[in-house]
Amino acid sequence: xxxxxxxxxxxxxxxxxxxxxxxxxxxxxxxxxxxxxxxxxxxxxxxxxxxxxxxxxxxxxxxxxxxxxxxxxxxxxxxxxxxxxxxxxxxxxxxxxxxxxxxxxxxxxxxxxxxxxxxxxxxxxxxxxxxxxxxxxxxxxxxxxxxxxxxxxxxxxxxxxxxxxxxxxxxxxxxxxxxxxxxxxxxxxxxxxxxxxxxxxxxxxxxxxxxxxxxxxxxxxxxxxxxxxxxxxxxxxxxxxxxxxxxxxxxxxxxxxxxxxxxxxxxxxxxxxxxxxxxxxxxxxxxxxxxxxxxxxxxxxxxxxxxxxxxxxxxxxxxxxxxxxxxxxxxxxxxxxxxxxxxxxxxxxxxxxxxxxxxxxxxxxxxxxxxxxxxxxxxxxxxxxxxxxxxxxxxxxxxxxxxxxxxxxxxxxxxxxxxxxxx
Numbered sequence: 001x002x003x004x005x006x007x008x009x010x011x012x013x014x015x016x017x018x019x020x021x022x023x024x025x026x027x028x029x030x031x032x033x034x035x036x037x038x039x040x041x042x043x044x045x046x047x048x049x050x051x052x053x054x055x056x057x058x059x060x061x062x063x064x065x066x067x068x069x070x071x072x073x074x075x076x077x078x079x080x081x082x083x084x085x086x087x088x089x090x091x092x093x094x095x096x097x098x099x100x101x102x103x104x105x106x107x108x109x110x111x112x113x114x115x116x117x118x119x120x121x122x123x124x125x126x127x128x129x130x131x132x133x134x135x136x137x138x139x140x141x142x143x144x145x146x147x148x149x150x151x152x153x154x155x156x157x158x159x160x161x162x163x164x165x166x167x168x169x170x171x172x173x174x175x176x177x178x179x180x181x182x183x184x185x186x187x188x189x190x191x192x193x194x195x196x197x198x199x200x201x202x203x204x205x206x207x208x209x210x211x212x213x214x215x216x217x218x219x220x221x222x223x224x225x226x227x228x229x230x231x232x233x234x235x236x237x238x239x240x241x242x243x244x245x246x247x248x249x250x251x252x253x254x255x256x257x258x259x260x261x262x263x264x265x266x267x268x269x270x271x272x273x274x275x276x277x278x279x280x281x282x283x284x285x286x287x288x289x290x291x292x293x294x295x296x297x298x299x300x301x302x303x304x305x306x307x308x309x310x311x312x313x314x315x316x317x318x319x320x321x322x323x324x325x326x327x328x329x330x331x332x333x334x335x336x337x338x339x340x341x342x343x344x345x346x347x348x349x350x351x352x353x354x355x356x357x358x359x360x361x362x363x364x365x366x367x368x369x370x371x372x373x374x375x376x377x378x379x380x381x382x383x384x385x386x387x388x389x390x391x392x393x394x395x396x397x398x399x400x401x402x403x404x405x406x407x408x409x410x411x412x413x414x415x416x417x418x419x420x421x422x423x
Contacts, residue, residue, distance in 0.1 A: 028056020030357030033380030193229030218328030242285030293361030351396030
């Protein structure tokens, strides 16, 4: 039925597809870790993923390199040990930046979820939240069988865009404070050394870059694996907010145009034997929405190395802001190390929802440091345990015992360095 605002009231009776102790929405790094850790606490877990694969941008977006965070710990360390054993450091407080196969990681997560007893439901995208008072009752998702409801006692929003939290009424921000602009998007691709000269291809409508200054980022940025002649390229850049319809539509087409253009440039400038081998399924989105949680991580927290009593993740990854205004600059600043508190994942408006991953409560600058995959695994691991503790203790997510959370994290091989002091 049309309403006076130019929209529609849409009423449907939605059948419940299934119920679990914990429903995790989004199967990226935070979501996979949250599902595994909740299952290891003895919980019945359903993981909803809108695509056909787990791993988030690490698989879907071919962001197939883990950025160094200074703490190889917990489930992230387990993944390194099981998939990339040659990179496993002796100690937890070591920085590594391993490049990996997104295809193998995708397969690994499929098998991992079976072993952990997590029920993964693919091709299932969040549509809306059903709540009663301060509690979520269910999430509605679009599935291959139409709209279905998934009920749970606890929910963890790992959508990357805070889709569940926002729909349920949690306040949020987008982009930098002064103008709301977010970091630009990038489409990753791979090139393969063929061992012989290749004929550069430049499809109609693409750009012919002649100088580094003409490139989308104004720089060359790639990682090369000498053992197999594979080049992972991060050199495209498209301005816009990946949570906006028009922005993402433009980005998908423009980024692909840049892929062919950059590959052509590289084939003429030092990589004459390299052929385009793989282009990610979708553009990579660095930044969209941040919830307003019980605490907001700030630039000062990051640069001053602040410590918190309710720490759940630690990182020393740099401030890394790809210019939101479309210029060919990147704000890169060294970071010594800081804590991310549990409160950043907790919205005050709901008693049974946690938000893990890049959309936690953080400012634009702070988010640029905490957004990388290893940190998201750490946040997800903590969220899965916290949701389980809330169930076990009959409390809401705002009142989870930090002492018990730390004990469970330690039992899960998480090592939190530099004893925390109250902020």
